[in-house]
Amino acid sequence: MKRVTSKDVARVLGVSQSTVSRAFSADARIPEETRRKILESARTLGYTPNELARGLLKRKSNIVGVVMADMLNPFYPNVLDIMSRHLHGSGKRMLLFSVPNDTDVDEVLPFLLQYKVEGVIITSATLSSKMADVFRNHDTKVVLFNRAVYDHSVSSVCCENVDSSANVARLLVRAGHKQFAIIGGKPDTSTHIERSGGFQRELRRSGLTLLAEEFGGNTFEGGFRAAKALLGAKERPDAIFCISDVMAMGALDAARCELGLNVPGDVSIVGFDDIPSAAWPSYDLTTVRQPVEAMVSQALSILAEDVGYGSSAPVAVRVPGEIVIRRSAKLEPIRRKAHFPA
Amino acid sequence: MKRVTSKDVARVLGVSQSTVSRAFSADARIPEETRRKILESARTLGYTPNELARGLLKRKSNIVGVVMADMLNPFYPNVLDIMSRHLHGSGKRMLLFSVPNDTDVDEVLPFLLQYKVEGVIITSATLSSKMADVFRNHDTKVVLFNRAVYDHSVSSVCCENVDSSANVARLLVRAGHKQFAIIGGKPDTSTHIERSGGFQRELRRSGLTLLAEEFGGNTFEGGFRAAKALLGAKERPDAIFCISDVMAMGALDAARCELGLNVPGDVSIVGFDDIPSAAWPSYDLTTVRQPVEAMVSQALSILAEDVGYGSSAPVAVRVPGEIVIRRSAKLEPIRRKAHFPA
DNA sequence: CGAGTTTGTGCATACGTATGCATATTCTGG
């Protein structure tokens, strides 16, 4: 079958191609009546504007590139879903790249430039400053999601990691815990540094100190192993703060199923993210909820240049997190109960 | 900054734009030496071919559209990840749409045509036969993933739902279960019909019959509620087959945490999918593993026209599933407890 | 009723690339 173009529609109605084109652009001066006829005729002919041609001419596809470096972390499906909806709602499409956790994101970024994307969102990863320059030269905005860099080379949207984590520590301390451990993700990531740092800062304020820190790479198995190591040691922590929920759930299972401990009786476990399974009765995980909707909105605003007032200077947005108290941690003073189903 | 095009590269090297273009196409007759120089110069200038222009000319972007109707089901992140890798491996890009579970997929499909996608993969949803025609007219292939239609209007790739489910039933029957229940997804979906049907077929073969069927919409909460209803009834099932793992996990938590039952002591629970969390110690779910890698390969083969031998007739591919035995179901013949001699 | 304004439409061109055709160059073998 032959494809149908704006010229075909034009010929059928005896108008020019320009007129057809204008009927599809909202802000063109064209009488409603004509537009109606054109749109109707277009529909019966099965015509839809070719986005490739449009993009070529305007030098912008209305595509936003999304690079996910940790799709298997249960935190991200929700993020992706919300991003997809938001984008679609504002007439944009999403070009998605899922890359292995330890890949160099730089390698896939050039592909995005080839499609003249309007912007790029990178989750759980960073890009080299060289690549940041490349994007700046193509004036294509980049936003890091749930990750930050401190040299102001790119924008980022994150949860208030430091304060949220400090709050977790405060609650744990107040409840009388004495021996604190952290299960981190990956050592050199902003997420880890901030959450671990915030937690420890608060410990120091209370004159306490960290017993041990393990790394679980943000996987269930990693959290499981880390907890097993921590809880099997001579000096056992009575509170473990996990930098992400998947690890917290692994830790919980290690404590209960592997070591026969009682949670939170023997050890309190707190996570970060509030992924859906954190609310499942078997886990009932106390955690810090990341405000995904708000974070996505912010990220898209940055791309849309609503933020920063035209200055293309990178911004670092922080959205406050919220502690969700369930039953994986002993938190005496505010023994509020939010269990499943609500 | 001004964008750099093939003409710019051409000018720098004193060759024509055509030559530059040919350097980027693998099958063009051009001496290696020239190509090398051009590619090098392109790299220093920061030139990459504009895919929009290329697509416009060839009438094909090398983009594959993916529509996910149930992203929040933990089965899909893995699918998406694997798809993304496979596509990227064969030089294709992915345009992703995540739509609400009950949306009409038809509405987003036209957007894909606008980008002249090479093909479309739809997961957990169907398209109207009218829309199937539209795609056929644009000769753009569509493949349903984990869903099928029976009128041969579109290709599909699924697990061997019927046989796998029958096998589950056989194992449960052999182990001595008597009272069977099913927690289904959504009534009119192929996935539900086939899995529920296969299970019941095997029951009938053994002269048994289904006690009850509930629907959980493939969510944890749905499975939770369904199991609560089933297990709270006068006649309680001793085996529940859940059409998907998320629901099985909900059912498990309902049985244990809500009703205080022992799994598999009081009731055996079997799922379908083998999502990552099925292996978590707290659940340890016996389930049917869907061979995602193989399914994705098949789907992409269909799009690439490797399957079907040039005939563009839709094909229905079925990939065998594999039962993964864990501990949420009693699958050894039940040793009846010997009564004390009278 | 006419000068000026508004409104509607067409013409022509540009976006950046791929490719058929023509031409120039090198190579082959007799």
Added chain:
DNA sequence: CCAGAATATGCATACGTATGCACAAACTCG
């Protein structure tokens, strides 16, 4: 050394759309 083949490259054009410009028609108002 030459005819013909093979190789390398340039020219010109097409892909489908958006838009500046020009122009025609309709309208405004004094």
